[in-house]
Amino acid sequence: MDYLKRTWADISLDNLNHNYQQLRAKIPSGCRLLGVVKADAYGHGAVPISRHLCELGAEFLAVSNLEEAMQLRRGGIRRPILILGYTPPAYARDLVAMGLRQEVHSLEYARALHEELKGSERRLKVHIKLDTGMSRLGFFAYDHPKTVEELKEVAQMPKLLIEGIFMHFPVADSIDGADANFTHTQFERFTQMLSALKGVGIEPEIRHCCNSGATILYPEYALDMVRPGIATYGVLPSEDLRGMIDLRPVMSLRSTIFQIRDFEPNITISYGRTYTTEDPARIAVVGIGYADGFPRSLSSNVSFLLHGRRVPQVGRICMDMCMVDITRVPEAKVGDVVTVFGEDGGDSIEVTSLANRLGTIPYELMCGINKRIPRIYLNGEDETEVLQYIV
Ligand SMILES: *Cc1c(COP(=O)(O)O)cnc(C)c1O
Numbered sequence: 001m002d003y004l005k006r007t008w009a010d011i012s013l014d015n016l017n018h019n020y021q022q023l024r025a026k027i028p029s030g031c032r033l034l035g036v037v038k039a040d041a042y043g044h045g046a047v048p049i050s051r052h053l054c055e056l057g058a059e060f061l062a063v064s065n066l067e068e069a070m071q072l073r074r075g076g077i078r079r080p081i082l083i084l085g086y087t088p089p090a091y092a093r094d095l096v097a098m099g100l101r102q103e104v105h106s107l108e109y110a111r112a113l114h115e116e117l118k119g120s121e122r123r124l125k126v127h128i129k130l131d132t133g134m135s136r137l138g139f140f141a142y143d144h145p146k147t148v149e150e151l152k153e154v155a156q157m158p159k160l161l162i163e164g165i166f167m168h169f170p171v172a173d174s175i176d177g178a179d180a181n182f183t184h185t186q187f188e189r190f191t192q193m194l195s196a197l198k199g200v201g202i203e204p205e206i207r208h209c210c211n212s213g214a215t216i217l218y219p220e221y222a223l224d225m226v227r228p229g230i231a232t233y234g235v236l237p238s239e240d241l242r243g244m245i246d247l248r249p250v251m252s253l254r255s256t257i258f259q260i261r262d263f264e265p266n267i268t269i270s271y272g273r274t275y276t277t278e279d280p281a282r283i284a285v286v287g288i289g290y291a292d293g294f295p296r297s298l299s300s301n302v303s304f305l306l307h308g309r310r311v312p313q314v315g316r317i318c319m320d321m322c323m324v325d326i327t328r329v330p331e332a333k334v335g336d337v338v339t340v341f342g343e344d345g346g347d348s349i350e351v352t353s354l355a356n357r358l359g360t361i362p363y364e365l366m367c368g369i370n371k372r373i374p375r376i377y378l379n380g381e382d383e384t385e386v387l388q389y390i391v
Pocket residue numbers: 036038084168210211212213227228229230231237
């Protein structure tokens with residue numbers, strides 16, 4: 001299998017499997033697991049990741065939009081797929097034809113979808129989205145009798161079939177007392193709504209609310225299905241959950257050394273001349289830059305792994321390259337592999353530590369890994385597949 005060994009992302013299927021089993025172990029048997037593969041499976045490659053999650057036993061998948069769902073179908077993924085977001089009603093028939101599940105977050109939207117399906121043979125399966133406190137999409141669901149009335153109307157639409165009902169938590173990954181209370185209140189609002197709906201004969205088959213944080217912290221809220229995203233990829237949704245589950249990073253971002261030179265003290269390195277050598281220094285040029293999704297604002301503030309040792313990145317990160325002080329690794333040579341984050345031998349650099357330095361979350365960094373970086377799927381040491389976006 002061939003790809004340019006400049007910069008690439010190793011995707012460990014062993015670690016994916018490990019994380020999947022860890023999450024499974026949290027939830028009751030019989031509870032479904034939905035793999036969240038939106039945003040190209042958080043940058044890990046939507047089709048290969050979906051295929052492996054399906055092989056592992058994920059009953060459902062979720063994406064952010066119709067195009068992501070179509071990509072999975074074209075890639076041969078046959079499992080039920082839920083679209084977490086708005087699809088223009090004009091595409092209602094495509095949703096049905098591809099066996100997709102659409103989330104429905106308002107009466108107006110349900111009516112519009114239904115209108116488009118008049119005269120169609122088949123029904124569109126929908127999952128009702130309740131807003132219990134996320135205040136994003138959804139029907140109001142804190143003691144809103146109006147919502148029950150609205151859902152009665154949806155339930156009677158002959159071209160829609162309510163297969164599921166769900167909600168989303170904004171702070172389920174936090175152990176702060178107020179946050180825990182809020183999460184608990186949300187779950188109560190959800191269950192109250194479920195019983196009010198049951199009272200009028202609406203009992204969706206699949207009730208779900210747990211993202212990664214809730215699956216780890218509140219597995220008792222699992223209901224009929226959980227929706228972990230980031231934990232599947234081996235990253236904690238927040239530091240509060242450290243020690244509560246054993247996750248392993250699925251992605252390791254690697255690059256290679258282009259050139260090595262020895263510099264005198266007092267030489268400035270890279271654009272802006274922001275870094276000056278103090279002592280004699282051996283500097284390597286590495287083939288990763290901000291065009292790869294390695295943010296320039298990390299300049300001179302991160303280390304890479306090289307031959308199992310940490311080496312500091314120095315000077316401004318350029319578009320396609322950056323410099324690393326490898327004085328401590330005298331045996332390093334051109335072509336050697338450096339690890340930007342992920343596992344290398346016994347050590348690892350967490351994507352979370354980079355995100356913390358950037359004032360962001362690992363989610364943003366992972367989905368920002370550029371599509372010019374091929375994803376290499378590894379089963380043990382074996383490369384089983386290469387995903388190249390630029391062909
Ligand atoms: C993204 C998303 C998830 C997964 O969230 P993680 O924090 O990655 O586990 C679950 N549910 C919904 C509605 C989402 O949008």
